[in-house]
Amino acid sequence: MLVVMTPQATPQQVEDVVKRIRELGFTPHVIPGATRTAIGITGNRGPEGRESIATLPGVLDVIRVTSPYKLVSRETHTEPTAFPVAATRVGGGGFTLIAGPCSVENEKMIVETAVYLAAQGVKLLRGGAYKPRTSPYSFQGLGEEGLRYLDKARRETGLGIVTEVMDVENVARIEEVADIIQVGARNMQNYPLLRRLSLTRKPVLLKRGLAGTLEEWLMAAEYIMSGGNRQVILCERGVRTFADHTRNTLDLSIIPVVRKYTHLPILIDPSHGTGKAEYVPSMSLASLAAGADGLIVEVHPDPQRAVSDGPQSLTFDAFSRMSASLRPIAEVMRVPIL
């Protein structure tokens, strides 16, 4: 950390800061300047004590130097994380496709979607049984019944299952069916839920919150890793900004940044990212070209009659066309589509 004093700070105030730093068990390094003094701090292992110093008289700012995350950081774990899931894998150089409807609406539609996707070579099926909905009066998902249909879809096709958990109560139930447990954007900082998921042996797909900074997102991943779960997948799905031409603002530039700071894989969700099916293909191609580890996209047998997220769901035909346009680019990039 670096303490910056105001130009008006008195020598006594500088002395008090030095004293407090020593009290905290750290080492102060006074750097006198032309108009003000700065004090470097070494020996600390995190931001502890920062606030305690920031409130001392004469202190203008306390600047953090070391990153607050440990297990997610690429600084200590330089190899990219990769692991097998169902009949495929995530991370480490491939481009993993996850597809399926927003929510499991009935047995027929989820099985039909799974059969179609399996024929397309997709290995992972998404579908929500528990749905976070803005209105208490909207369809909230089929719950356990939905999980049974997902299980059925898996047994009929061999696809792995990706489904969302919204609370600690349902983790055990979802663990039985899911191959990847999804944490939605609204729950990125639901810490009791993250702690519970740190104890599961299933991979966790952690969506970035609508107002999530890179640091908060990586710290949320750190929560999951800190309990022993090393299989965390990051997922960018658009953030909230002033821009109103898409449902959210898809932040593809976070791909190379995530790559720089962490070893965890990153997927892109262009369906929530844009909110419109017609914009999904170009953002999917862009995700591949930018170096993402894969996609999670919404596909529905009949988007016009979807109970939720119809406008952003691809039809089977649209998915096939998109898939076909991904392949030649993946080939020249030498990235296998998984």
Place this chain on the structure above:
Amino acid sequence: MLVVMTPQATPQQVEDVVKRIRELGFTPHVIPGATRTAIGITGNRGPEGRESIATLPGVLDVIRVTSPYKLVSRETHTEPTAFPVAATRVGGGGFTLIAGPCSVENEKMIVETAVYLAAQGVKLLRGGAYKPRTSPYSFQGLGEEGLRYLDKARRETGLGIVTEVMDVENVARIEEVADIIQVGARNMQNYPLLRRLSLTRKPVLLKRGLAGTLEEWLMAAEYIMSGGNRQVILCERGVRTFADHTRNTLDLSIIPVVRKYTHLPILIDPSHGTGKAEYVPSMSLASLAAGADGLIVEVHPDPQRAVSDGPQSLTFDAFSRMSASLRPIAEVMRVPIL
């Protein structure tokens, strides 16, 4: 709802939209225009069917006309909501002060703070026993022990208790101690938690999420009200924007807007809103002048040694000065400070 067709839409496409609207049980009203056709819809009671229409060929946009919230709306419940809490009340024309530390750090500090605040005429004490922290390695609150200390503080001073709940598991435990249960900004859209709180008889203070729109916030309140809990308090605590001169951007303009659309009371949290104790007094005065129903502010016996949120906590002296500056303005506005 209003359906707007593209200029290229064919008469057949218009006919298909009309047909779909009738299938949904609503009444279409075709409005032909110079360059395009619009179709008004009546008979619907909410946004149901909107997505189903939006995905039809030739449709440019489907615009919602009626508001999606019912119980929170001022349209049907025109009187402001007010209710008693501990020895005071919230809503209906007074200015309720809630004060206390970010977290309960030990028995001594919380009791000392309560005694001080009681002497200042404050009737409600805030203090967190369960803390949502960005880092898994930071202090996470004293949990049940913290609740016991809050209970002690109440017994010694008669102050009502405001404390945060982070998950369904702890609701019953917190209900026993709290006079108002707080839902933090990160949990504004934690729907299982909101549903559980719809069943408690304690008032719920619902903070606005960091990226929460007015509509999402009111819909979150609707979740709580829809289960039978009529005692919801809204709390603005700053939203996340590009601005970096304060911790968050405190959106005081939402006060008159909330007043217009809902009967629920609204408090302001200038401590999280600004993130710096020195900016809290002016934002507190502004909240009063703008017509808020009260404040929730952080006060700590020794902010420099606070375990969390020290920089934004007022000292006892600073709180006394702020309190003194509120009184004459409240008087000329004829708003009793509660």
Place this chain on the structure above:
Amino acid sequence: MLVVMTPQATPQQVEDVVKRIRELGFTPHVIPGATRTAIGITGNRGPEGRESIATLPGVLDVIRVTSPYKLVSRETHTEPTAFPVAATRVGGGGFTLIAGPCSVENEKMIVETAVYLAAQGVKLLRGGAYKPRTSPYSFQGLGEEGLRYLDKARRETGLGIVTEVMDVENVARIEEVADIIQVGARNMQNYPLLRRLSLTRKPVLLKRGLAGTLEEWLMAAEYIMSGGNRQVILCERGVRTFADHTRNTLDLSIIPVVRKYTHLPILIDPSHGTGKAEYVPSMSLASLAAGADGLIVEVHPDPQRAVSDGPQSLTFDAFSRMSASLRPIAEVMRVPIL
């Protein structure tokens, strides 16, 4: 400045940074740490050389310590800036009211408004002759004709004139009529215009840009001051965020922050800040309570027929009511309304 090296940085890379700092004429202070090295820099007077260091191998970040503004800074000029304008003054403890229509639509309406405002004790009239409009097909202002009507309004009432300049060409013309020259939000970083205004002897009211950070805003003021014009007035008018319940998000918390960092006066524009006349009174009261130096509000004899900004313009009656509600609060705060 403080240079932070990556944990992998080699001793040679640290050495290269030290060398570059010396080349730039500054003094390096190496601070070795447990996991990485930091290097403090003294002797520099601004951010020069920052980028040159940031691109060296092994450098993670270069953190700026000193503020980049000089003339606007409160560090060197501790007294608040105040100056007379027409028959009143701005800054230094009063609350200055500026009112009038968005644009000068014709002679009758501007004179009528001026007469009304003068009777209300207002001393400064706003009104646009040159209007920045989003559409090239919208009314663009009366131009010189509008300036003549403003001049007429001044001669009939003695009010000082506040009017906007959009380009260098018109500065001389506007200088003749205006007592305060307004720079709109879209021109906050129109540097050729700011440079030209640094040479005028008229005060400049500088609106904050829609995406303007505090630093950018103060640097824009620095442009004006750097040419010799000491009479700069800052004006907050809302920024652009995700929030859609008001036209912009009025950032009142910038009032105490501006007070801390600069000696310049700050006015609030609640009309653009909220975009709705009904929200203007509560935000005006809040601005006063928060310590602003005054207001600039839109008032129109017949908002329903206004050519621009009708929905956010107060009627004469609404202005009178708002004015009456400001007075008692100003009195107890001992702030004269000017």
Place this chain on the structure above:
Amino acid sequence: MLVVMTPQATPQQVEDVVKRIRELGFTPHVIPGATRTAIGITGNRGPEGRESIATLPGVLDVIRVTSPYKLVSRETHTEPTAFPVAATRVGGGGFTLIAGPCSVENEKMIVETAVYLAAQGVKLLRGGAYKPRTSPYSFQGLGEEGLRYLDKARRETGLGIVTEVMDVENVARIEEVADIIQVGARNMQNYPLLRRLSLTRKPVLLKRGLAGTLEEWLMAAEYIMSGGNRQVILCERGVRTFADHTRNTLDLSIIPVVRKYTHLPILIDPSHGTGKAEYVPSMSLASLAAGADGLIVEVHPDPQRAVSDGPQSLTFDAFSRMSASLRPIAEVMRVPIL
């Protein structure tokens, strides 16, 4: 337009709105509903009269249905705009590369860069002679001297020149040298400048403002087109959001949206979009894959010694590598790199 009345609106208020619509020369269509009335408006050609209706008693909202832009709209001009520039072209299916330093620092560096780029097959050189700088104390560009060096670079290499104009005064001077005149993000809504550029015969590259919505951006293009200049190029360069891991938030999802609503070509500026050279290549590949019409990237012979924007400038080597990685993708997409 569609007028939505409040549920409390009286029949008389509905009647008054109908009357006002007729006064404006439009046709009202009353749509009675269960809880409220809506009134469709036809016969209008733009948003005129909208505010006049919005302020009538009983009106909740006035919703615009038709788009406000005409010349830029794809609705009337369905073919993509394409035109020749220097020895290449922009729009209509190719991927045009523009590259060069942030600012022209001296003759040697700009000629050296041009020679290098020409050897790489690049046909358009960027370089600023007039620079908008946040600080009045920073290097502001070489001005006319810089234009002479650009001209020299052109004569030596045959490259076309892309350079920024900041004010009306310099348009004529820049027209002589530039093949494409650039309008920077800060000037997107500098309407006098846009009007002046509507009269030039040179193509204009219009950067999106830091807080520019799609509609504002297209309306700014409409300003340029409305005076007769049909050669407008849109350029996305990142917008300002809460995200702090990149300098701006590059909004690639605007590519397919721009394609949908306008016939104008769109380029991407990944250098300003990310602010870091290391993130530029992946965002360049993503831009190509997403269907952009080209790139404008910063390249500098020695970024560590660049006077401005060093951290985001590619070295010659980095540009060559990026260029090489674009080619195979462009080939499989059948998009010629221009």
